[in-house]
Amino acid sequence: xxxxxxxxxxxxxxxxxxxxxxxxxxxxxxxxxxxxxxxxxxxxxxxxxxxxxxxxxxxxxxxxxxxxxxxxxxxxxxxxxxxxxxxxxxxxxxxxxxxxxxxxxxxxxxxxxxxxxxxxxxxxxxxxxxxxxxxxxxxxxxxxxxxxxxxxxxxxxxxxxxxxxxxxxxxxxxxxxxxxxxxxxxxxxxxxxxxxxxxxxxxxxxxxxxxxxxxxxxxxxxxxxxxxxxxxxxxxxxxxxxxxxxxxxxxxxxxxxxxxxxxxxxxxxxxxxxxxxxxxxxxxxxxxxxxxxxxxxxxxxxxxxxxxxxxxxxxxxxxxxxxxxxxxxxxxxxxxxxxxxxxxxxxxxxxxxxxxxxxxxxxxxxxxxxxxxxxxxxxxxxxxxxxxxxxxxxxxxxxxxxxxxxxxxxxxxxxxxxxxxxxxxxxxxxxxxxxxxxxxxxxxxxxxxxxxxxxxxxxxxxxxxxxxxxxxxxxx
Ligand SMILES: Cc1cc2nc3c(=O)[nH]c(=O)nc-3n(C[C@H](O)[C@H](O)[C@H](O)COP(=O)(O)OP(=O)(O)OC[C@H]3O[C@@H](n4cnc5c(N)ncnc54)[C@H](O)[C@@H]3O)c2cc1C
Numbered sequence: 001x002x003x004x005x006x007x008x009x010x011x012x013x014x015x016x017x018x019x020x021x022x023x024x025x026x027x028x029x030x031x032x033x034x035x036x037x038x039x040x041x042x043x044x045x046x047x048x049x050x051x052x053x054x055x056x057x058x059x060x061x062x063x064x065x066x067x068x069x070x071x072x073x074x075x076x077x078x079x080x081x082x083x084x085x086x087x088x089x090x091x092x093x094x095x096x097x098x099x100x101x102x103x104x105x106x107x108x109x110x111x112x113x114x115x116x117x118x119x120x121x122x123x124x125x126x127x128x129x130x131x132x133x134x135x136x137x138x139x140x141x142x143x144x145x146x147x148x149x150x151x152x153x154x155x156x157x158x159x160x161x162x163x164x165x166x167x168x169x170x171x172x173x174x175x176x177x178x179x180x181x182x183x184x185x186x187x188x189x190x191x192x193x194x195x196x197x198x199x200x201x202x203x204x205x206x207x208x209x210x211x212x213x214x215x216x217x218x219x220x221x222x223x224x225x226x227x228x229x230x231x232x233x234x235x236x237x238x239x240x241x242x243x244x245x246x247x248x249x250x251x252x253x254x255x256x257x258x259x260x261x262x263x264x265x266x267x268x269x270x271x272x273x274x275x276x277x278x279x280x281x282x283x284x285x286x287x288x289x290x291x292x293x294x295x296x297x298x299x300x301x302x303x304x305x306x307x308x309x310x311x312x313x314x315x316x317x318x319x320x321x322x323x324x325x326x327x328x329x330x331x332x333x334x335x336x337x338x339x340x341x342x343x344x345x346x347x348x349x350x351x352x353x354x355x356x357x358x359x360x361x362x363x364x365x366x367x368x369x370x371x372x373x374x375x376x377x378x379x380x381x382x383x384x385x386x387x388x389x390x391x392x393x394x395x396x397x398x399x400x401x402x403x404x405x406x407x408x409x410x411x412x413x414x415x416x417x418x419x420x421x422x423x424x425x426x427x428x429x430x431x432x433x434x435x436x437x438x439x440x441x442x443x444x445x446x447x448x449x450x451x452x453x454x455x456x457x458x459x460x461x462x463x464x465x466x467x468x469x470x471x472x473x474x475x476x
Contacts, residue, residue, distance in 0.1 A: 004029045004031070004101055005033065006032050007091060008105070010105075012106065012108065012258045015215040015260065016215065017219075018264055020134035020173060021104045021106050021136070023174075023176070025102075026176055031180060032182070033081060033100070035091060038197060039087045047378040049322075051381070054381075054382065056207055057383070058351060058385050059197055060213070061211065061257070063197075064217075068259075069214070071216075073179070077180065082191055088120040088123055101129060102130055102131070102132045103129065105134070109137075113389075137262075138297075139266055139290065140167060144167050146167065149297065152300075154298070154312075155404070155405055160294070163290070163293075170263060171263070207349055207350070208349060211352070211385065215254075217254070218254035218259040227268075231246035232269070237281075240421070241421065242356050242422055242427050249265075253385045255386075256388040265289060269285060298390070298403075299389065306397055307393055309372065312402065313402045319371065319372070321369070327369070330344065330364070332344070333431075335466065336447060337470070338425075338465075340414065344361055346431050347384070350385075351386075352384070352385055358395070361376075362399045363399060363410075364414060367412070373396050415445055422444075437458065437459065445472045445475075447472055
């Protein structure tokens with residue numbers, strides 16, 4: 001009697017805890033063969049405005065996460081099969097060769113991922129096999145929501161009120177103790193290096209990621225933030241900080257790629273509240289997780305509209321200039337507005353930017369430079385280590401005024417923002433060392449400093465640091 005064999009295709013769920021696809025596969029099959037494919041299309045194609053779909057920081061994070069997943073699965077007794085190529089071809093060929101019955105995986109909801117899962121489904125159908133889809137990206141399962149996805153409220157506050165009060169968040173699924181090794185020989189495949197994935201050394205040697213990928217690191221960070229340092233206590237006051245290791249959770253990259261389950265974060269917070277007390281900070285962090293769910297739900301409901309210039313709303317944005325010179329000064333951190341440039345250079349080097357930083361640079365691009373917001377969204381996609389299609393495009397939709405909620409007409413006074421969130425100019429000095437001789441009261445608007453003071457600080461605008469591309473006097 002042949003063993004009932006299943007392939008477990010890991011996607012954006014790179015963990016063994018609370019992994020529904022893994023649990024379902026183990027329940028149904030006698031032999032489970034875990035597979036991960038580095039899809040070459042992602043690494044070798046450009047976005048519509050010509051950026052790499054995935055930058056070196058995120059690629060490195062994925063590589064580290066796969067190394068960790070391989071080690072975690074080995075601890076359970078299973079070997080992770082790794083390939084580089086076209087996902088649906090590789091998995092269907094493997095399924096054919098080993099005569100599996102099913103491919104288990106998490107269902108994804110955005111276009112690129114849907115295209116791949118649909119193509120795989122078709123190929124498997126032609127050999128009499130099927131894809132079994134599972135859930136696990138959100139705090140709430142859509143089946144538990146008090147409305148069908150098509151009727152999900154388009155307002156975050158309505159969504160939050162409807163779910164938070166009435167629906168319990170399910171408990172994370174147990175991590176299996178053990179997996180059976182499989183009886184068929186399959187070449188295990190090596191974890192590729194950045195070079196194997198097509199990154200030239202010169203494209204990444206100047207970068208330095210803040211986070212190491214993998215489920216082990218994700219759990220470590222969660223424990224550190226909630227239990228070891230109780231930094232969670234400061235979340236309410238600190239979450240809007242421009243930087244500070246422990247001011248916000250720094251869990252986004254782990255959540256995006258699925259090294260960490262949002263349900264686990266939620267229940268750890270509830271445990272913390274049970275041992276301490278419910279406070280504004282624990283409440284606020286749950287709120288952020290709900291916001292993440294909301295954007296995912298909006299992507300499910302409105303589908304490809306989140307990627308259109310007219311967004312979910314279906315209305316043209318206020319501005320859609322595609323001036324490359326202006327855009328490039330923004331994307332390289334050379335606008336001459338230190339607060340904007342420091343945030344962008346920070347992201348270009350590390351793959352991360354605080355939420356406050358993202359709000360400011362996006363707003364500046366859209367409202368001051370009047371650039372097509374999709375250029376910014378694609379650039380973030382390329383650079384962010386925590387890139388998640390629903391959160392990224394959802395937030396950009398919102399800021400561009402084409403999201404599901406009413407237009408965010410909040411005008412950002414960049415100098416006020418800079419003075420509020422970087423009062424001493426320390427963040428700017430770190431990322432723009434050419435401005436380090438300026439005083440805190442000068443650093444956010446070097447274009448307004450008089451000539452004698454500029455000479456004293458040995459700073460020449462247009463040479464040492466760019467002249468501002470917009471007039472900053474309107475902000476002071
Ligand atoms: C223009 C723009 C683009 C963004 N793109 C992304 C993206 O691609 N991926 C991403 O994970 N977040 C994105 N965000 C949301 C947010 O900036 C990051 O999640 C946050 O800065 C990550 O830091 P943290 O983990 O310390 O967050 P915390 O403040 O500690 O929040 C905890 C978690 O809640 C979620 N979260 C928090 N804020 C948001 C939000 N506004 N939208 C959705 N989820 C949120 C994240 O998973 C985060 O890890 C974007 C925001 C803006 C304004």
